[in-house]
Amino acid sequence: MNPVKLLIVDDLRENLVALEALIRQEDRQIYKAFSGDEALALLLEHDFALAILDVQMPGMNGLDLAAMMRGTEKTRRIPIVFVSAGAQELNYAFKGYETGAVDFLYKPLDPHAVRSKVNVFVEIYRQRQQQEMLLAELRDTQAELQRSIEMRDDFVSMVSHELRTPLNTLYLQTQLRRRMASGVTLTPAQMTAMVERDEQQIRNMVRLIDDMLDVSRLRKGTLAIQPAAADLAVLVKRVIESYADQGANVGCPMEYSGPDTLPGIWDEFRIEQVVANLLTNAIRYGGGKPVKVTVEASGQEATVSVRDQGIGIAPQDQARIFEQFERAVGKQVAPGLGLGLFITRQIVEAHGGTISVESSAGEGSTFIVRLPRRTPSAPLS
Structure with missing residues (x-):
């Protein structure tokens, strides 16, 4: 919990020291000012839960300072407590309330009264902070709910x-x-x-x-992966073969580059789904040009990349295309629900891998999937 900030203002050092000793606690920060000008500088810099002002000060007195506080947006809601010489300054009490004072402390100060009143204002401030946090959370929840409905x-x-x-x-x-x-x-x-x-x-x-x-x-949270022995190269070539006719029909022949075999531990069905999604996008956005699929191995990591020569993806779109229901690439909106890449990313990450895209608008795209060849330690289940 952040400490609550309190401001005390008096032109006499001994008065400030005595007042600070009465109200100091571990969860509070006490700021002291010896004049109205010093107090204004602090008020503009910090968010105070309470300001305790001496009524009589040379130059800008407490009443003048209170009037200026009430005229400034940042400080107008800060509670003000005046310190007065009691019966000798009854006239100040009327003026004080007119300038927005919420309470008075009278000299000589009663330690119990001072602590009690400050405790009340600190508690009110904390409650207001909590209410503001709850309201902010409520607004966020309402916005999220509205987005969910949309x-x-x-x-x-x-x-x-x-x-x-x-x-x-x-x-x-x-x-x-x-x-x-x-x-x-x-x-x-x-x-x-x-x-x-x-x-x-x-x-x-x-x-x-x-x-x-x-x-x-x-x-x-029930999309399970079931890692088992599989051959990534054979898997990729099988998916390419199944999409070859579809690609050829739209002028997107597929070229495979990589080893004949690349064994590892993966969920074969789910990785086929990943490759199929990437090939579908390459055909859809490939502009009727060849698609190149590359499989590589480096140590305990395997990489599958799918390169098309189509419309490409602008930099500002490259992150959002992996989110749900995102289909637009540039000005083109292709058929589909915009779920393919979202599901693909979830499957890849469930294997402990990553997916990224390298692209520029009008210059094609390369989707790169990196997968560990060992069983992930914490698969999604």
Whole structure:
């Protein structure tokens, strides 16, 4: 707990020393000023819980100082207690309350009264600090809640949009089959193309559902990894092969560079998911140019990098693309929920690894995944 700051002002040193001795405690910092000018300098520099001012001082007296405090935004809420000579200065009491005093102490000072009153103001100050902290936390919570509501609405909207596309395609295919049932014939090539379109749309929906399930698991802390013996090079080449036709269809042939074998300890299913997400993005943003996939080993670390020659990612976007529902790269917004890279990062970090991106707008991107080859000591479970 931070110490509470108190200000005492009197032109007589002995008065300040005596007052300080009465109110000093370990959780308080006492600041002394011998004039109104010194007090103003301290007031502008520090946040005080209480100011105790002597009424009669040469130059700027306590009443003048109080009036200036009430006229300044930083100091107008600081409680002011005047020290007065009692009955001899009754007129000062009326003026003091007019200038904003909350209480008076009368000379000779009663030690018990002084300590009691200061304790009250210190406690009020601490309660106000706690209230301000609680209000700040409440505002943060409200802002986070509002963001969650907006994210939920965006999520529902995106899911609806992303499901509508494959479902519309499948619906059209169904209509085509209805025509076939009525006697319309198709060539083998047309039949093959129709089946391929069906398969692609079904894969899109399965991928969409898998992404949503993974995010749900991540939020619940139940996305488990199951490390076991696996071959990273063989795994990567297998994923490349499965995406080769999709890449070639949009002008993004895939090139593999690396060893024929690279054994280690990983969750094979999850690492396949990582590579698949990176290849999907490379095809999506690759601008119809070749994609290069590289696997390397250095000591107890393995690296997978996926390089495309597409639109690239501006520096200000390179951190946020790993967050949930972030899809925009520059002015382009691609299909999808914006979950792929978020899930990819979680999987990589669960293995004790890292993922980064090197890119410039218009010059392509390289995503680099670094994975330890040993079982992580604390896998996500």
